[in-house]
Amino acid sequence: MKTLLVLLGPTGVGKTDLSIQIARTFHTSIISCDSRQIYKEMKIGTAVPTSEQLSAVPHYFIQSISVEDYYNSWQFEVQALDKIRELFRTTDVVLMTGGSMLYIDAVCKGIDDIPTIAPELRAELMELYEKEGLEPIRNMLKELDPVFYEQVDLNNGKRVIHAVEVCRMAGVPYSSLRKNTPKDRGFDIIRVGLNRDRDELYRRINERVDQMLAEGLVEEARKLWPGRQLNALNTVGYKELFDYFEGLTDYEEAVRLIKRNTRRYARKQLSWFRRDADIQWFHPEDSESLMSYLQERIKSK
Numbered sequence: 256m257k258t259l260l261v262l263l264g265p266t267g268v269g270k271t272d273l274s275i276q277i278a279r280t281f282h283t284s285i286i287s288c289d290s291r292q293i294y295k296e297m298k299i300g301t302a303v304p305t306s307e308q309l310s311a312v313p314h315y316f317i318q319s320i321s322v323e324d325y326y327n328s329w330q331f332e333v334q335a336l337d338k339i340r341e342l343f344r345t346t347d348v349v350l351m352t353g354g355s356m357l358y359i360d361a362v363c364k365g366i367d368d369i370p371t372i373a374p375e376l377r378a379e380l381m382e383l384y385e386k387e388g389l390e391p392i393r394n395m396l397k398e399l400d401p402v403f404y405e406q407v408d409l410n411n412g413k414r415v416i417h418a419v420e421v422c423r424m425a426g427v428p429y430s431s432l433r434k435n436t437p438k439d440r441g442f443d444i445i446r447v448g449l450n451r452d453r454d455e456l457y458r459r460i461n462e463r464v465d466q467m468l469a470e471g472l473v474e475e476a477r478k479l480w481p482g483r484q485l486n487a488l489n490t491v492g493y494k495e496l497f498d499y500f501e502g503l504t505d506y507e508e509a510v511r512l513i514k515r516n517t518r519r520y521a522r523k524q525l526s527w528f529r530r531d532a533d534i535q536w537f538h539p540e541d542s543e544s545l546m547s548y549l550q551e552r553i554k555s556k
Contacts, residue, residue, distance in 0.1 A: 257343045257442040258553055262352040263288075263359055263528060264449035265521035267460040269539035271304050273449065274352040275311050276542060277549065281348040284313040286335055288353035288362065291490055294322045296479060299472045300492040302463065322479065322487040325377065327417055329369060332361035336440070343442065348553065356527040363446065365438030370424040372417075380416050385484045395419045400428035412486045445552050447545060448534045456521060461514050467492065468510065476500075491516045 260281070262274050278285050287293070291301040295318040303317060315338050320326055335351070339362070342349045351362060360366075384392060389412050396415055397404045399422035407414050418429040425432060451459070476496040479488055483497045492513050499509035528534055537545040 256347075258348050259339060259362075259440075259442055259444045260348060260350045260549060261288075261359060261363060261444060261446040262350065262449065263446065263534070264354060264539075265456065265524040266302075266354055266517060267463050267521065268354075268449045268451055268456060269459070270352050270354070270449055271302075271308060273539055273542055273545070274350060275308055277546070278312040278350050280546060281346075281350065281549075283346050283348050283350055284315065284342055286338060286349060286351040286362075287314060287316045288331070288335070288351050288355050288358040289317075290328070290331075290355040290358055291487070292317050292353075293319055293326065294487050295320065296322050297475070297487070297490070297493070299467050299470050299475045300490065302467070322482060322485050324487075325381070326487075327413060328355075328357040328361040329366055329417075331358050332366055335362050339442075354524050356524060363437075363440075363444050365440075367433050369421055369432060372420045372424055376420060376423060380419060384412065384416060384486075388484075389415060392416055392419055396422070399423070400430050402428060402430040403433075406430070410489075412489050416486070445549065446531065446534045447549065448528055448536045449539045450525065450536055451538060457518050460517050460521060464492070464510065464514050464517060472496070491520055 260277065262270055262277060264270055274285055289301065291297055292303050293316050294301070297303075298318065304314070309317065316331070316335065335358075339349050339351075351359075353359065380392060389410075392412075392415055393404075393409055396407070396419050400418060403418050407418060409415060421429040421432065450456070472492065473496060476493050477500065479493060480497055480500050482488060483494075488494070488497075495504070495509045495512045495516065498504050499506055504512070535548060537548070
């Protein structure tokens with residue numbers, strides 16, 4: 256049986272080094288399911304693996320598109336599955352790792368069949384978003400699909416815009432098309448999660464932000480500032496610095512907010528993942544137990 260291993264967990268927990276260890280053990284490649292590391296201009300602020308780490312084993316979906324490109328979890332589902340099935344031609348095990356909840360669910364469970372969005376409609380909504388921000392599109396969603404309006408994160412521009420796209424293309428509320436029925440992928444999926452004690456995780460997050468700043472995050476964000484309306488840049492670490500550049504906060508406050516908002520995102524990730532009873536959890540430093548678990552699970556298939 257072909258097997259997809261999924262190594263997931265909150266930001267800053269320590270997935271990268273362990274993912275390389277797992278990939279080397281099973282002589283396989285890594286599919287990244289990080290919705291921000293996929294953008295080539297966002298290297299420091301998304302903690303893209305180092306060149307040494309990337310060269311240790313083959314990686315896919317890292318720095319492969321531009322922030323100017325429209326990209327979502329539906330596209331990732333199709334492209335990642337194509338790559339996974341291509342890799343299965345020469346190996347029995349593939350590793351996917353990351354912390355983007357929707358991307359992981361898209362591959363493991365599937366996204367409901369959604370109508371193809373007409374390019375002109377997408378361009379129309381993106382033009383509106385760039386000129387007037389998200390609020391008029393939120394208002395459209397509230398009118399077209401009040402059910403999903405109450406469920407969605409209204410600050411997540413990508414999800415709000417896509418829901419409006421679907422409503423207008425399908426002529427029915429987006430919520431009526433969401434069946435949440437897992438799809439049969441034709442291969443086995445083993446999900447393992449990494450977590451640490453809260454204080455330990457938060458300390459690592461704060462230290463990683465300091466490291467990003469030392470590596471040049473401010474300069475990276477300043478280069479991207481002209482495109483700050485782009486949905487890809489509605490990202491922790493960048494949007495707080497954009498406010499600093501605009502004089503809305505000072506530097507110290509921007510750094511404090513980056514750390515706080517990253518910790519909040521980690522809590523959100525953990526809440527999402529904990530709803531899935533199939534995930535087996537490990538401490539990142541207990542790699543021996545994790546590797547034994549994976550090897551036993553694969554042998555039993």
